[in-house]
Amino acid sequence: MTAHPLNFDRRVAAGLGDEGLQKSLSALKGSFVAARGRAVLALPEFEALRDDGKAIKDHTLANLDAYLETYEAAVIARGGHVHWARDAAEARDIVRAICKQAGARTVTKGKSMVSEEIELNAALEADGLEVVETDAGEYILQLGREMPSHIVMPTVHKTTEQIADLFQKHHAAHGFPDRTLDAAELIGQVRSVLRGKYFKADVGITGANFLVAETGSNIIVTNEGNGDLTSTLARVHIVTTGIEKVVPTLEDLSVMLRLLARSALGSEITSYTTLSTGPRRPGDLDGPEAYHVVLIDNGRANMLSGHFREMLRCIRCGACMNHCPVYMSVGGHAYGSVYPGPMGAVLTPMISGHEAAGELPHACTLNGRCQSVCPVKIPLPDLLRRLRHEQWEQKLVSGTVRFGISAWAWLALRPRLYRATTSLAMRVLGRLGRSKGAFRWLPLASGWTDGRDLPAPEGLTFSELWARRQQR
Amino acid sequence: MTVQTVNAIAAGAPKAPANPRVALFVTCLVDLIRPNIGFAAVKLLEDAGCRVEAPRAQVCCGQPAYNSGDFASARRIAQQVITTFAGFDYVVGPSGSCMATIRKDYPALFEDDAAWRDKANELAGRSFELISFLTDVLHVTPATSAMNATATYHDSCSGLRSLGIKQQPRDLLSNVTGLKLVEMQDSDVCCGFGGTFCVKYPEISVKMVSDKTANVDATGASVLLGGDLGCLLNMAGRLKRLGKTTRVYHAAEVLAGMANGPAIGEAEDRP
16 A cells, blocks of 8 residues: 555645545444444344454464365365455456456456555556456445545545536536436446446456365355445455455354444444355356466564464455444544554554554543454554554654653652652642633643633642641 | 441452551542542441552552553553552452552553563452442441432443442442432443544544443433543533533442542532
């Protein structure tokens, strides 16, 4: 993933100042958070299901090499091909080579966050291929040349008006010259434009929500059905996915699917749940002639050992960001990564390095709401704190913060000096602030006082008052 | 005795000693900014029959260092706390955040150091947040205090999610004469304080606290209560900046009948 051109503060300011985004985020809060809450209430065993999901992923990750080999053997046995990519560049080259070998000119794509991660579209377009995103959200982003701002609802930052403008500009050539704000008409336009592309496509690329080791299947869940058309109508189906997506059995899959739709959308299941297992067999009515899976590491294997393995349980439901008050304040683009929100704040530094994503682990209050809704119980706050620790150890934390924390800790380890210093400071602040009760401004405290008053201290510290009480 | 002992001791749960020796973990913010909360805690504990001491060498739990990634400093401060608070029956503090650090984070800090890990676990096992200590360990309901107001309660994140404090303050506050509790929308969503977060990312923090104070406002409550001074300072500061007259108190001040002075951020009454 390439680093974002704007720095974090500028991206945050842009998010906070974007009225359309703020409106969309409020709507998201009202709809998906409430829907998830209802879905969880309606399923008394949801907590037990979370434990099951966590256990399935933990077991798989502890034996990942074995399950990946089982999966690979199962794919090959059914006539498919498995490719292993160490990083994004290798993954892109593998997909490019398959497209070239197939003599492809048009490529359709189902929604795949991994393909965003490895920046696949740009590479294919550079080879002269026509690349068409078929998920309505991704299609809109492709027209607008934008990054997704949410892993499940990639266009959550866009208003209907903005989409209407975009379609008017691009769809006139397809016989839709008039601007419309009607959602059904907008979707109708997408369908009409894409219909021809599905049949024209030489290669269809999808991601995978899960891989099943025992059968060699990849699973995609969609509500639009675009993934099925992408994977079955093209001559060649390529799956781009991360190595952590594998689960052992179909039974394990059913647990994960029950968790995923409820956590992501608040629904019991998505409209389409599609298992693809190998290419078209003799006698099959449809399906691709060739079936390729590109298993991508890109930093994941490094997470297997050590403190960050738990992050590999992530099933990309987006519940963490839907429930994150920081994400809901600034929107996904502020994170400058295809993976925003709490899961993105952990994953992005793991994939792109601390230098590229240094601020992300810090821009969090560690309030823990993400962890409380995570379907596989990833301790996101602990992992974010652990990333801060790595940055502290590698001296990547800003000098001001480093000095401030170190100086304060030095004082805190000298209780007598601490008491003398703080009681003097509180006396002064108390005297200055008592008449009004709070400060509107204080030197060096603009971080606090730009947006809120600073309540004044009483003047005497508890420790002084307690000592007086003991003397009486 | 000024407390009604509730016969709610769960079967099999260890019974608290009759007059336990309790160390008050004042917390650095209460010590420096609002000692009244500390004395309210002392009153509630003494009324419940505790012998309360406030060890003089106490400073802070070390959470700012821990959450900034400076685990080495956090460990040294944790060792200081473990030593200072050795030997008491219980350690009790008026903050879910600081007490969660002691209960949950100290053992994790020493995961590679068996000797200190044992000490950290031992301290964690007898350390409690004030309100949940009264309800869940001592099983007492404080003597009735009074406050004529409609109030809403903000759930601070660490207390809520690390220590499971949700119903306990509401139960105790429901006994306060004249106090009507109303729930705000998203009472369990972070107020944007987050320790150093609030000054490192002031724009995000102010947006979050603005969402929070809008929810407070929408209830029509004239009083906002909570169990963590950090969050209360943040919300009181924003309310005041917006020109609101909402009075903000720590729940312990109300329960102890010590909420008659100026609220957090409020000017002293002048005769």
